[in-house]
Amino acid sequence: xxxxxxxxxxxxxxxxxxxxxxxxxxxxxxxxxxxxxxxxxxxxxxxxxxxxxxxxxxxxxxxxxxxxxxxxxxxxxxxxxxxxxxxxxxxxxxxxxxxxxxxxxxxxxxxxxxxxxxxxxxxxxxxxxxxxxxxxxxxxxxxxxxxxxxxxxxxxxxxxxxxxxxxxxxxxxxxxxxxxxxxxxxxxxxxxxxxxxxxxxxxxxxxxxxxxxxxxxxxxxxxxxxxxxxxxxxxxxxxxxxxxxxxxxxxxxxxxxxxxxxxxxxxxxxxxxxxxxxxxxxxxxxxxxxxxxxxxxxxxxxxxxxxxxxxxxxxxxxxxxxxxxxxx
Amino acid sequence: xxxxxxxxxxxxxxxxxxxxxxxxxxxxxxxxxxxxxxxxxxxxxxxxxxxxxxxxxxxxxxxxxxxxxxxxxxxxxxxxxxxxxxxxxxxxxxxxxxxxxxxxxxxxxxxxxxxxxxxxxxxxxxxxxxxxxxxxxxxxxxxxxxxxxxxxxxxxxxxxxxxxxxxxxxxxxxxxxxxxxxxxxxxxxxxxxxxxxxxxxxxxxxxxxxxxxxxxxxxxxxxxxxxxxxxxxxxxxxxxxxxxxxxxxxxxxxxxxxxxxxxxxxxxxxxxxxxxxxxxxxxxxxxxxxxxxxxxxxxxxxxxxxxxxxxxxxxxxxxxxxxxxxxxxxxxxxxxxxxxxx
Numbered sequence: 080x081x082x083x084x085x086x087x088x089x090x091x092x093x094x095x096x097x098x099x100x101x102x103x104x105x106x107x108x109x110x111x112x113x114x115x116x117x118x119x120x121x122x123x124x125x126x127x128x129x130x131x132x133x134x135x136x137x138x139x140x141x142x143x144x145x146x147x148x149x150x151x152x153x154x155x156x157x158x159x160x161x162x163x164x165x166x167x168x169x170x171x172x173x174x175x176x177x178x179x180x181x182x183x184x185x186x187x188x189x190x191x192x193x194x195x196x197x198x199x200x201x202x203x204x205x206x207x208x209x210x211x212x213x214x215x216x217x218x219x220x221x222x223x224x225x226x227x228x229x230x231x232x233x234x235x236x237x238x239x240x241x242x243x244x245x246x247x248x249x250x251x252x253x254x255x256x257x258x259x260x261x262x263x264x265x266x267x268x269x270x271x272x273x274x275x276x277x278x279x280x281x282x283x284x285x286x287x288x289x290x291x292x293x294x295x296x297x298x299x300x301x302x303x304x305x306x307x308x309x310x311x312x313x314x315x316x317x318x319x320x321x322x323x324x325x326x327x328x329x330x331x332x333x334x335x336x337x338x339x340x341x342x343x344x345x346x347x348x349x350x351x352x353x354x355x356x357x358x359x360x361x362x363x364x365x366x367x368x369x370x371x372x373x374x375x376x377x378x379x380x381x382x383x384x385x386x387x388x389x390x391x392x393x394x395x396x397x398x399x400x401x402x403x404x405x406x407x
Numbered sequence: 408x409x410x411x412x413x414x415x416x417x418x419x420x421x422x423x424x425x426x427x428x429x430x431x432x433x434x435x436x437x438x439x440x441x442x443x444x445x446x447x448x449x450x451x452x453x454x455x456x457x458x459x460x461x462x463x464x465x466x467x468x469x470x471x472x473x474x475x476x477x478x479x480x481x482x483x484x485x486x487x488x489x490x491x492x493x494x495x496x497x498x499x500x501x502x503x504x505x506x507x508x509x510x511x512x513x514x515x516x517x518x519x520x521x522x523x524x525x526x527x528x529x530x531x532x533x534x535x536x537x538x539x540x541x542x543x544x545x546x547x548x549x550x551x552x553x554x555x556x557x558x559x560x561x562x563x564x565x566x567x568x569x570x571x572x573x574x575x576x577x578x579x580x581x582x583x584x585x586x587x588x589x590x591x592x593x594x595x596x597x598x599x600x601x602x603x604x605x606x607x608x609x610x611x612x613x614x615x616x617x618x619x620x621x622x623x624x625x626x627x628x629x630x631x632x633x634x635x636x637x638x639x640x641x642x643x644x645x646x647x648x649x650x651x652x653x654x655x656x657x658x659x660x661x662x663x664x665x666x667x668x669x670x671x672x673x674x675x676x677x678x679x680x681x682x683x684x685x686x687x688x689x690x691x692x693x694x695x696x697x698x699x700x701x702x703x704x705x706x707x708x709x710x711x712x713x714x715x716x717x718x719x720x721x722x723x724x725x726x727x728x729x730x731x732x733x734x735x736x737x738x739x740x741x742x743x744x745x746x747x748x749x
Contacts, residue, residue: 154602155573156595227621253566253607254621334617338571338608349607355571359610362467363573363599365493 129381136375138368147375153340153356155364160372162379164340168257168350169383172332173325175261175346176268181318183265184272188314191273192280193302204277211270219334222263227254227335234258235347246344253337258346260336264328268321275320279313280306312395319391326384329354353380430457431705436464437471437484440513440575440630441693444728445484448721452713459709468575469599475696476500481706483696486513486575487582487599488675503700506748507674508714508741511722512731514631514659514690515580516641520619521546521561528642529554529651532680532688535644536588538565538626540595541605546624554645561624568618568627571608573599579691580628583679631659631690632729646688647680658687659731667736674741690731700749707748714745 099108139147139160150161191200235252242248283306291301307314329352337349338359353376364370435445442465449461466474468485475483476497488507489497497505517530534550537543543550547560570577581597595601607622609615612633619627631654634641643653652658665683670676680688697714701707718738725732733741 152602155600156598156602159602223617223621231622251564255607255618333571333610334614338610339603339606351608359572359608360600361573363469363575365469365472365490365573365599 129378132374132378132381136371136378138371139375142368147372148379151340151342155360155366155369158366158368160368160375162353162376164342165351165353165356165376166379166383167342168336168340169326169352169354169380171257171346171350172260172264172336172352173322175258176264176325177318177322179262179265180269180272180321184269184317184321185276185314187269187273188276188280188317189302189307192277193306194298200277204274207270207273211274215267215328215331216334218263218267219331221266222259222331222335226259226262230254230256230259230262239347247346250343250345250347252347253349255335255337256345256347256349257336257343260332260350260352261346263331263335264325267328267331268324271321271324272317275317276310276314279310279317282313283309311398315391315395315398319388322387322391323384326387327354327380328352329358333359353377353383430460431709432460432462433482433706433709434462434464434480435471435482435484435695436466436474436480437696438468438486438575438693439465440486440632441484441511441730443632444511444725444730447724447728448713448717451721451724452716455716456709456712459713461713467573468578469573472696475505475698481701482698482710484510484694485696486691486693487578488677488694489696501698501700503698506697506699506744507694508697508744509674509692509733509737510695510717511725511733512659512663512678512690512692513575513579514654514687514731515576515583515628516631516634516654516689517626517628517644518616518619518634518639518641519626520623521563522623523561524558526558527640527653528558529645530642531645532583532587536584536591538567539569539584539604539606540588540591541567554651563624566622566625567603567606568609568615568622568625569603569606570600570611570615570628572610572614574611575599575691575693576612576628576630577601579679579689582677582691583689586677586680628689631655635729644688646684646686647682648684648686650684652685652687654687654689656726656729656731658685659690660734662686662688662690663692663731663737664734667734667740670737670740672744674737674744692733697748699747711745711748714748715742718742718745 143150143160147160147162148166149163151163152159152161153164154160191203195203231252231254238248239252287305287309288301291305296304332352333355336352336355338351338355339349340351340356341348343350357373357376361370361373364373442463445463449463453460463484468487471483471485472489472493474480476493478501489505494504517535519528531550531554534543534554537550544564545562546565547562552558552560578597578599581595581601584595585592585597595604607618609618609627612629615627615629616633616637616639619625629639633639641654643651645651661683662678662681665681665686666676666678674692674694676692678690678692695714697710701710718733718741722732722738
């Protein structure tokens with residue numbers, strides 16, 4: 080946007096040596112300063128957030144140390160707190176969500192961007208934006224009243240009968256659990272994946288497609304072998320946006336995950352997630368160690384998001400170096 | 408048009424300033440369970456004395472105790488009495504104690520979803536403790552069946568449901584189980600949230616109810632007021648004298664009356680598992696937490712005035728909102744205690 084108006088700056092009266100003052104008068108410098116301060120608030124907020132989480136979780140850090148991450152007892156009466164079941168639940172539900180949402184979301188995005196007529200694509204996009212704007216508690220209610228009974232009566236028998244010998248599909252189903260939470264999360268993040276991936280695919284230059292077609296590729300070959308790899312970075316971005324949403328989702332998860340701090344291999348078993356336990360127990364947490372353990376969980380969630388985001392960046396760097404050479 | 412809007416805004420601001428200067432705002436925070444009746448009381452009292460405005464935030468008992476201890480609100484409210492440690496923390500910080508004033512009573516009822524069953528089930532204390540400890544796992548277990556002669560109980564697994572959020576309801580329920588079962592007391596004990604041996608968690612009364620409705624063969628516990636207002640069927644519980652009582656407001660007041668004689672001076676008493684043949688065993692007071700010294704004399708007089716009104720006229724609003732009234736003995740004792748607020 081800046082580069083498209085080269086004549087704009089020279090149109091003003093102070094052309095020759097642009098002193099700081101004249102720049103200030105022009106507004107350039109003010110704009111720069113103000114926007115710089117605004118940009119810095121993001122950094123400041125992050126630092127403050129971590130600082131507050133850190134100093135307000137001193138008690139469990141001193142009492143439990145690294146055991147906080149490796150023990151799975153959560154007992155407010157005995158003042159024993161371990162984060163493992165919550166970390167496990169957060170990761171498992173998010174993984175299930177991505178496993179379901181990524182192929183579906185990207186497939187839908189490819190159809191909308193490449194194959195569908197313009198009008199259908201735009202109409203569907205409207206619905207997708209609508210879905211993305213639905214508050215999470217609505218998804219939670221849908222989860223409780225539709226996915227939970229469906230899980231017990233249809234999905235569980237369907238999967239458990241043929242695949243029940245696998246540890247991840249063993250055991251009884253209560254309707255609520257890791258898989259149910261994963262499905263609800265998947266429904267919630269699909270609109271993000273579709274929406275962002277579609278935009279990215281649409282922004283792939285026409286030449287790329289035309290070149291592929293000119294070389295004799297079919298429509299699908301040009302889409303799958305040229306357009307999608309070209310948009311890979313952006314699609315990855317959409318997946319990590321979805322992951323961030325899934326990791327931090329609170330309301331919908333707590334309504335369908337079963338809220339049981341246990342680690343179980345079976346996806347049908349009930350579990351718990353970090354965001355859910357904080358929302359559930361914080362208001363009535365009695366005693367400093369209990370409260371601070373919940374804050375420590377908040378810090379863990381922050382670190383988890385941070386690490387996963389970092390890994391995502393590295394992944395993107397590595398794949399773009401080897402791959403199509405797309406840079407931003 | 409613009410000018411008119413400006414005038415209007417200025418006028419409104421002026422009204423707000425005048426109105427604020429004339430009224431006294433008293434801030435409180437705490438338990439969610441008595442929120443409906445507190446809201447009713449505060450609005451009725453405001454009608455009676457328009458100068459006094461109460462602002463109550465139902466942020467939860469734990470947060471209420473924390474805020475009144477920090478001194479950010481004028482009074483707190485809690486579903487469970489403050490423990491000795493919390494009292495000491497308050498005393499250390501302020502140099503004077505905080506007082507408990509019971510306001511109304513609530514009860515917790517067992518609710519369940521057993522397909523093909525009509526009529527209320529009877530629960531013994533052993534059955535409830537056994538189910539929540541994970542020792543009784545089938546609906547046709549002799550301990551449950553023994554109390555329900557003639558009821559055709561299925562041989563299905565019991566799915567146990569509890570609250571996932573910290574709550575006074577859980578405190579009362581686990582307090583009761585701690586009294587009737589030594590094993591529960593040593594293994595789990597009582598708190599606003601505990602380390603449950605078995606079961607699934609639902610958020611809030613509505614979360615527990617939702618899970619029970621969705622899950623055949625499940626059992627859970629909710630507040631009596633919630634069950635009553637939403638027509639949720641619930642079971643009877645055997646009290647200390649061996650009578651099965653289905654919770655209602657009379658049974659809850661009877662429980663409080665049964666314990667009134669042993670009421671300690673600071674009103675911090677658990678009335679679960681009381682004596683008395685009409686008494687429903689899983690119930691509790693809910694308390695207002697009032698600092699013993701209030702330096703602002705206008706605030707002190709208003710709070711004392713409100714407490715007196717609450718014990719007299721205020722109690723009349725309790726039953727229409729499904730709360731049980733305080734028994735006479737407790738009202739008398741509290742009326743005297745109000746004078747110790749200085």
